[in-house]
Structures are given as C-alpha cells and as structure tokens.
Amino acid sequence: MLNSVIFKANDIRGLVTGPDVQWDAEGARLLGAAWVDVLGLTGGADGSDRLVIGHDMRTTSPELQAAFVTGVTSRGVDVVDIGLASTDLLWFASGHLDLPGVMFTASHNPGDWNGIKFCLAGAAPVTSDHLASLQQRVAASTPTGSGGGTVTEQDLLPAYTAHLHSLVNLTGIRRLTVVADAGNGMAGHTLPSVFADIDAELIGLYTDPDGSFPNHQPNPLEPENLVDAQRAVREHGADLGLVFDGDADRCFIIDERGEVVNPSTLTALIAGQELRREPGAAVVINTITSRAVAEIVAEQGGRIVVSKVGHTYIKAAMAEHDAIFGGEHSAHYYFRDFWRADTGMLAALHTMALLGHQSEPLSTVVQDFTRYAASGEINSTVSNAAACMDAVAAEFADHDQDRADGLTVRGPDWWVNLRPSNTEPLLRLNVEAPTTEAVEQLRDRVLAIVRAEG
Structure with missing residues (x-):
C-alpha cells in the first residue's frame, strides 16, 4: 500500500499504524525496487552499484527497511546495512563510503508515523525530480526483479x-x-x-x-x-x-539558566567560528533565519547565501557556493566538512568547544549574537494554507512582500513569515522584531487573520 500523500517535498513520510495507514511493508518493497531504477543502478560484479541503509528506533522501522531491501536486492543491487542509526550517521555513511543513502525515519513525528530520507553518493541531496520520478514509477506498479543482490552489515559508529x-x-577544554x-x-x-x-x-x-x-x-x-x-x-x-529530535539530526541548546538558545543565535555563533578558519567563506541561511546572522557574518567578512527552508535546498546551495557552514532556524546545522550535511551532534560539540575554552557561562557568550526578539515557530492547523497567506498579504499590502518560501512580509526593522509545512498539514508562523512587545503585536495580528480564515 502506498498513498500518494506520503510523497513530501524533501522525503517520504506517512502513517504506518492505526486506522488511516498510508503505507506499509509491501509499499516499501515497491519503493526499494523503484528507487534502484530512479538512480539507474544496475548491480555489477565489482560492487560499485550499492546502497547504504540505516533505520531509527521506531517499532515499524526494521520491517519497512527489510521490505525495502528486498526490493533493492531483487534488482541485483547490493546493500550495506548499518543497522540502528541517527540520520547524521547515515549521512556520514553515505559520505564515507561514497554510496547513495537511505534512512528509515519520521524524524520528529509521533510514533505512528514513519518515513524515508534519501541522499545521493557523498550525502548529496536528492531533488524534487528524483522524488517525482519515484512516485511515477511506483504508481506504474514497478515490478521487482529476480534477485541477486546481497546484504552486508557494517558498524560505522566508531x-x-x-x-x-x-x-x-575539544582538547584542553574545562570540564x-x-x-x-x-x-x-x-x-x-x-x-x-x-x-x-x-x-x-x-x-x-x-x-x-x-x-x-x-x-x-x-x-x-x-x-x-x-x-x-x-x-x-x-x-x-x-x-x-x-535536546535532540527523534533522528538526532537536530539539536536545541539550553544555557546554564535553563533558557533556550535561539537557533539563529547558534547559527551566528558557529558561523563566526568557521569564518575564523576560513575568512571570506560563504554561509547559507534560510528565509526565516534572524537578520542578526547576516549582519554578523558580514561584519566578520563572510558572504551570506539565502536558501529556501529544507535540507535539500540548503545542501544544494552549500554545494553551489562552496559554503563552509549553513544553519536553519529549525536547529538544522550543516557543515562542509561533513559532506555539507546536517548534524545536531557536531553543532553540540562546536558549542561545547567554544564554551569549554573560556570561563564565561553560555548565556554571556551568546549575548553578542542576539540582536532581535523572535516569536519562535507557531503552528496553526488550517484547511486552506494558500487562502490564509493571501489574507495576511492583503492585510499588509503596503509592505514589501515575497513568496520565495511561503509568504514573507518585511517592515523597516521586522519581518513575518508564513510557510506551509513540508511534512504536516500545518501553517508555520515566525516573527522577528527589535522588541518582545513588537513581536507579540505582529504575532497576534497575523494569528487573528490565520485562525479566522482557517
């Protein structure tokens, strides 16, 4: 079973248990065979046409992965199975082995969901064309082959x-x-x-x-x-x-007071460290990253590249501009030396290194990187996201706007972004302004429209 709703902008994700199941093991088998065709893999005696696969701790992940592997090997293609893995461990495996990667996970979604994240060899991002082609091949009931592929287990955690x-x-840091x-x-x-x-x-x-x-x-x-x-x-x-999400590719940082460090602040902080290693390098951010990041990167001699939200877009922008680092407001952090992939663990280690080489507490360290107040991401369940965005656009008709990634409205020293989720039926709101009071006023003004329209 494969419901077309599971095909998202960057990956596959859908319900796998309960009354409204959207995909199952048989669907996973078809996906495995079809993905081999999308990538043009043919097997081969030299073992060059292989996939590396891992899965998270969800109760359905082993079964779905096994079915997917059956589809892959039925096409005569070999599989390297790294077993239980975080998503960034799978990205590492793809880069380290220079093989296309497949990760069974639904990231932060509840336990009745599951999904698949894909990458090309070297942890390079797949495109929307890859996923569209996969959907078309599965819809055409792509048959599986006669077999011949093998499965090899490999532990890459060390x-x-x-x-x-x-x-x-991390040498010499304070305890x-x-x-x-x-x-x-x-x-x-x-x-x-x-x-x-x-x-x-x-x-x-x-x-x-x-x-x-x-x-x-x-x-x-x-x-x-x-x-x-x-x-x-x-x-x-x-x-x-x-604080990590389910597949550990994201990490939120909390300071010694128990206060959350804004992910944009952490982006600016890590960007500063990386730019000291390579002055003048490019740093990729997305459309809802604080404007403080662009200001700080410019002050430190770096170049800012703005991308749409989503790991496939960020990775592609990093490759195009040879960026040293990238950060998203959702706490995804990307590193050129990690095959341009996102890893929450590496972001955590960078924070520890910066903190451990000085005596000041984290709340003091990040002060210079925090210049604006922010709402954080506010989700609204709506029946018509496009109508909601149009209504907000009309309300702010006398302000600068663009639709590069959802709807962004800009004032002289503030911005508002409304963006449909790539994975859930939600409309996400982010607001930034010079003061908390200004953020609250803009937030309430937009939410009133969204919830009246939705």
Missing part, C-alpha cells in the same frame, strides 16, 4: 565518532556538565560513543531508544518537549543542555 572529533578542537535529552530517539544510540573520550559529566535523559516515545514527543520545536532538560540543567547546575 568511524562516525572519530570523524566528528577530527572536526572540533563541563552537560544534560542531554535524547527523547528516546537516536541520540541515545550515538551519545555514549561520541562522549566516551570527552572530559565532561554527561547527564542523560531518556537515552533508551524507544519508538513509542514514553516520556515526550521527539520534537524540540514544541516548548513542552524542552522542559525536562531545562529543569535538569537547573537542578544539576549544568553548563548547558542538549
């Missing part, structure tokens, strides 16, 4: 850990106390290896991978999913907290 440590200078909330997701699998040789006290929360998510949903964009880590930071007097 190599992933070594590569991360080669990219960040830090770090709270890490894995949310019963894949960070619980990678944290022990990554922290094994770091002189830090690690206080783990919900580090047992469990796809039923018994403690809280694996979505750090929602404030209620941050409170346990915030509380633990205060109770333990920790230097910082890390």
Whole structure:
C-alpha cells in the first residue's frame, strides 16, 4: 500500500499504524525496487552499484527497511546495512563510503508515523525530480526483479565518532556538565560513543531508544518537549543542555539558566567560528533565519547565501557556493566538512568547544549574537494554507512582500513569515522584531487573520 500523500517535498513520510495507514511493508518493497531504477543502478560484479541503509528506533522501522531491501536486492543491487542509526550517521555513511543513502525515519513525528530520507553518493541531496520520478514509477506498479543482490552489515559508529572529533578542537577544554535529552530517539544510540573520550559529566535523559516515545514527543520545536532538560540543567547546575529530535539530526541548546538558545543565535555563533578558519567563506541561511546572522557574518567578512527552508535546498546551495557552514532556524546545522550535511551532534560539540575554552557561562557568550526578539515557530492547523497567506498579504499590502518560501512580509526593522509545512498539514508562523512587545503585536495580528480564515 502506498498513498500518494506520503510523497513530501524533501522525503517520504506517512502513517504506518492505526486506522488511516498510508503505507506499509509491501509499499516499501515497491519503493526499494523503484528507487534502484530512479538512480539507474544496475548491480555489477565489482560492487560499485550499492546502497547504504540505516533505520531509527521506531517499532515499524526494521520491517519497512527489510521490505525495502528486498526490493533493492531483487534488482541485483547490493546493500550495506548499518543497522540502528541517527540520520547524521547515515549521512556520514553515505559520505564515507561514497554510496547513495537511505534512512528509515519520521524524524520528529509521533510514533505512528514513519518515513524515508534519501541522499545521493557523498550525502548529496536528492531533488524534487528524483522524488517525482519515484512516485511515477511506483504508481506504474514497478515490478521487482529476480534477485541477486546481497546484504552486508557494517558498524560505522566508531568511524562516525572519530570523524566528528577530527572536526572540533575539544582538547584542553574545562570540564563541563552537560544534560542531554535524547527523547528516546537516536541520540541515545550515538551519545555514549561520541562522549566516551570527552572530559565532561554527561547527564542523560531518556537515552533508551524507544519508538513509542514514553516520556515526550521527539520534537524540540514544541516548548513542552524542552522542559525536562531545562529543569535538569537547573537542578544539576549544568553548563548547558542538549535536546535532540527523534533522528538526532537536530539539536536545541539550553544555557546554564535553563533558557533556550535561539537557533539563529547558534547559527551566528558557529558561523563566526568557521569564518575564523576560513575568512571570506560563504554561509547559507534560510528565509526565516534572524537578520542578526547576516549582519554578523558580514561584519566578520563572510558572504551570506539565502536558501529556501529544507535540507535539500540548503545542501544544494552549500554545494553551489562552496559554503563552509549553513544553519536553519529549525536547529538544522550543516557543515562542509561533513559532506555539507546536517548534524545536531557536531553543532553540540562546536558549542561545547567554544564554551569549554573560556570561563564565561553560555548565556554571556551568546549575548553578542542576539540582536532581535523572535516569536519562535507557531503552528496553526488550517484547511486552506494558500487562502490564509493571501489574507495576511492583503492585510499588509503596503509592505514589501515575497513568496520565495511561503509568504514573507518585511517592515523597516521586522519581518513575518508564513510557510506551509513540508511534512504536516500545518501553517508555520515566525516573527522577528527589535522588541518582545513588537513581536507579540505582529504575532497576534497575523494569528487573528490565520485562525479566522482557517
């Protein structure tokens, strides 16, 4: 079974349990065979045509992956199975082995969802054309082949850990106390290896991978999913907290007071570190990143490139401009030396390195990188996202606007962005202005329109 609604802008994602199932193991088998055709893989005696595959801790992931692998091997193509993995571990595997990658995960979605993230060899992004072609081939009932492909298991967690440590200078840092909330997701699998040789006290929360998510949903964009880590930071007097999403490609940072560090602030902070290594390099941001990032990058001699929201767009922009770093307001952080892919763990290590090489607390360190107030992402469930955006556009008709990524309205020192989710039936609102009061006024003005229209 494969409902067409599972094909999203950047990946596949849909319900796999409950009364409204949208795809299943048989659908996964067809996807595996069709993906081989999309990539033009033919197998071959030299083993050059292979895929590397991993899966997260969701209860349905092993079954779906196994079915997908059956479809791949039926086409005579070999598979390297890295087993349980975070998404950034799969990106690493694709780069390290120079093979196309397939990751079974639904990221931050609830446990009754599952999905697939794809990449080309070297962790390069797939395009919308790849996914459109995949959907067309599956709709045509692409038959599977007669077999012949093999499956080889390979543990790449040690190599992933070594590569991360080669990219960040953690030598000589002061001993830090770090709270890490894995949310019963894949960070619980990678944290022990990554922290094994770091002189830090690690206080783990919900580090047992469990796809039923018994403690809280694996979505750090929602404030209620941050409170346990915030509380633990205060109770333990920790230097910082890390909160990962379900597949651990995103990481939210919490300072020593238990306050969330704005992801745009962290983008500016890491960009500054990377630009000291390579003055004049490009840094990629998206349309809802704080304008403070562009200001700070310019002050430090770097170049800003603005991309649409989404990992496929960010990675493509990084490749085009040979950018050293990229950051999204959703806490995805991309590194050229990590095959331009996003990794929450590397962002966490960069933060620890910066903090550990000085005596000031994190709240003080980030002050110079915070220049505007922000609303954070506010989600509204609406029946007609386009009508809502049109209504807001009409309300702000006398202001500069564009539709490059949803609707962005700009004032002299503020902006508002409304963007439909790529993966869920939601309209996402972000607001930035010089003061909290101005943010609240703009937020309430827009939400009143959205919720009246929706």
